[in-house]
Amino acid sequence: MGWSGRALPWVAAAAGLSLCSGLIWGYFFTPDDIRQGSTVKIIYLHVPAALMAINGYLLMFVGALVWLIRRQHVSVLAAKAAAPVGMVMTLIALATGAIWGQPMWGTYWVWDPRLTSFLILFLFYLGYIALWAAIENEDTAADLTSVLALVGAVFAMLSRYAVLFWNQGLHQGTTVTMADGAQQDNISNVFFQPLLLSMAGFGLLFLTLLLIGTRTEVRSRRLKVLQARERME
Amino acid sequence: MLHVSNLSVARGGMTLLSGVDFALNAGQILVLRGANGLGKTSLLRCIAGLQNPVDGQITAPETVAYSGHADGLKGQMTVLENLAFWSSIYHGPSPEVALDAYELHALADRPAANLSAGQKRRLGLARMQVSGCALWVMDEPTVSLDADNVALFRAALDRHVQSGGAAVITTHIDLAIASAKLLDLTRFKARGLMGSTAFEEALE
Amino acid sequence: MIQLFLRDVGLSVRSGGGFGLALIFFLIVVTLIPLALGPDQTALAVVAPGVLWLGALLACLLSLDRIFGLDFEDGTLDLLVTSPLPPEAVYIAKAAAHWLTTGLPLALAAPVLGVLLNLDFETGKILCLSLLLGTPALSLIGAFGASLTLGVKRGGLLLSLLVLPLYVPSLIFGAQAVRLAGQGLTYDEALVLLSAISLGAAAILPFASGAALRINLR
Structure with a gap:
């Protein structure tokens, strides 16, 4: 609790700074794409949000695992706090995707594998959050949601491949790969640098919201302890 | 057959009993007494393995026969x-x-x-x-039984302990089993919170 | 474990056990679809594989909360967990009984109901086969979801919310196999993947569900 409180303003400031500069750079100081025109600029929202949507679930998975193995309360509370943030990121990715899809594909929604996967991911987030909300006892809820997060992760992966099998899709391939440090030729530096900045911004934003959420959860648990103690006295 | 040492039991996040110590050998009946809400049921559920104790140790046979409020x-x-x-x-x-x-x-x-x-x-x-279990763990076994049937139960219990079994029973009526040991749980009554250790520090 | 399986099968066949309700629901869904979509035979044949798979899946979903719910309410589950039977075995016995009383009848009824949707007999056979291979996963995943929502009062809707996303891969591969078969294409791959999910679920979920049962009864 101590360090996170001190780190929070710095992380928040870094998030705001990189997000603003990344988005402003991306929106106003990059040229239009030859084929896609200025609509391409939505990638500065779309791609980072999609990235954090997936990372959010990954984080929940790790948090759940640590809780089940080491019984660290903070890790499961972090997983709990990550869920709504990840869900909103998924929603942003879906919404910006739909807005981008309209001029590009002529329709807001196609049952393309990526879009479908994200919709399914959204449902997984909903289920996790709903299970937390439904169980009164906190430790039981923590245990059961963690089991769900682990099993859900396996099935989310499976769904991803199943959806690919089901429909090969319209969505353009991944244009940003950072596998070996040097980015591929399919996205030029002009677009890539501000994108990288806004991805960092989204990452830091996620971290900020996660810290706030986790701190709130920890505080609400402490409050419950204090209230219970007061009732007894 | 059953050995309980320094056991703490909680329900709904509140520690109800702590420091519970008792042992039970084959051929013995232990009757647990105490007021409603003291934690008798929670203690029995711990012994049956349906609930984790907060603290302490239970040595019991691998499977016990448990009978709770519902008959199943x-x-x-x-x-x-x-x-x-x-x-x-x-x-x-x-x-x-x-x-x-x-x-x-x-x-x-x-x-x-x-x-x-x-x-x-x-x-x-x-x-x-x-x-066929040696240890019977029974929560209020005589609820809704008339006097004749309580006698049947007592007879069954006697046969069970004479053939080397043992039983832990909670009850609020007097079963009048001469051989039974009585343990009043009131002296183990605890007032505390469980599982709060992770959130013990006060708010800054 | 076998006794528990036999008891569950027996109980579901007896009065009040709910056997056959899933089948009736399936029949109703298949009746309502042409009423909603119009009586065009070719259009019905196109949607038939998907509709039949979805109908079977929803029918399966209906009976999930009974898997553990009844035993939880009358205290039997407490007694089962204190018995020498591990919770994992309880889960397997109950999922197997659910499959035998729900999944299997649905799979056998599907080609017959397919006639109502202008599904030809050859494709109907593949539909039956795909349901036979896919419904074990539906029962296993459903029983896992039921073990998670055990302590939640009126958790039926929550159970559906948790289970439906987990059903996605089975639904995709199952319906895809039938669709491919209907178009005269090769469908082996989809069936293999469908069976893989059922086998994988049988390998992993007993442990997850056993843990969930322990947590819920604690």
């Missing part, structure tokens, strides 16, 4: 079928023994749903017989 009967199945099912789950003795002990022969082919409350309870208690 299937209304669509007959009395005999209910007993036969539990007998096969526990790999225990045949249902005949249990039918004898609780004079259930006349009811053997009746669906359990048609039994009265007292008859259901008798069937629930008869289930302990077919478990």
Whole structure:
């Protein structure tokens, strides 16, 4: 609790700074794409949000695992706090995707594998959050949601491949790969640098919201302890 | 057969009992007494392995026969079928023994749903017989039994302990079992919060 | 474990056990679809594989909360967990009983109901086969979901919310196999993947569900 409180303003400031500069750079100081025109600029929202949507679930998975193995309360509370943030990121990715899809594909929604996967991911987030909300006892809820997060992760992966099998899709391939440090030729530096900045911004934003959420959860648990103690006295 | 040392028991995040110590040998009956809400049921659930204790140790046989507030009967199945099912789950003795002990022969082919409350309870208690377990853990076994049936239960319990079994029983009426040890749980009463250690520090 | 399986099968066949309700629901869904979509035979044949798979899946979903719910309410589950039977075995016995009383009848009824949707007999056979291979996963995943929502009062809707996303891969591969078969294409791959999910679920979920049962009864 101590360090996170001190780190929070710095992380928040870094998030705001990189997000603003990344988005402003991306929106106003990059040229239009030859084929896609200025609509391409939505990638500065779309791609980072999609990235954090997936990372959010990954984080929940790790948090759940640590809780089940080491019984660290903070890790499961972090997983709990990550869920709504990840869900909103998924929603942003879906919404910006739909807005981008309209001029590009002529329709807001196609049952393309990526879009479908994200919709399914959204449902997984909903289920996790709903299970937390439904169980009164906190430790039981923590245990059961963690089991769900682990099993859900396996099935989310499976769904991803199943959806690919089901429909090969319209969505353009991944244009940003950072596998070996040097980015591929399919996205030029002009677009890539501000994108990288806004991805960092989204990452830091996620971290900020996660810290706030986790701190709130920890505080609400402490409050419950204090209230219970007061009732007894 | 059963050894409980320094046990703390909680329900709903509140520690109810702490420092509970007792031991039970084969051939003994232990009757736990205490007011409502003291934590008798939670203690029994810990012994049966249905609940984790907050602290302390329980040494008990690997499987115990547990009987709680609900009888766990299937209304669509007959009395005999209910007993036969539990007998096969526990790999225990045949249902005949249990039918004898609780004079259930006349009811053997009746669906359990048609039994009265007292008859259901008798069937629930008869289930302990077919478990074949040495240790019986029973929560308020005599609820809704009349005097005759309490006598049947006492007889069954006597036979069980004489053949090397043991039993832990909670009750709020006097069972009048001469051989039983009595343990009043009131002196282990605790007032505290469990699982709060992770959130102990005060708010900054 | 076998006794528990037999008891569950027996109970569901007896009065009040709910056997057959899933089948009736399936029949109703298949009746309502042409009423909603119009009586055009070719259009019905196109949607038939998907509709039949979805109908079977929803029918399966209906009976999930009974898997553990009844035993939880009358205290049987407490007794089962204290018995020598591990919770994992309880889960396997109950999921298997659910499959035998729900999944299997649905799979056998599907080609017959397919006639109502102008599904030809050859494709109907593949539909039956795909349901036979896919419904075990539906029962296993459903029983896992039921073990998670055990302590939740009126958790039926929550159970559906948890289970439906987990059903996605089975639904995709199952319906895809039938669709491919209907178009005269090769469908082996989809069936293999469908069976893989059922086998994988049978390998992993007993442990997850056993843990969930322990947590819920604690």
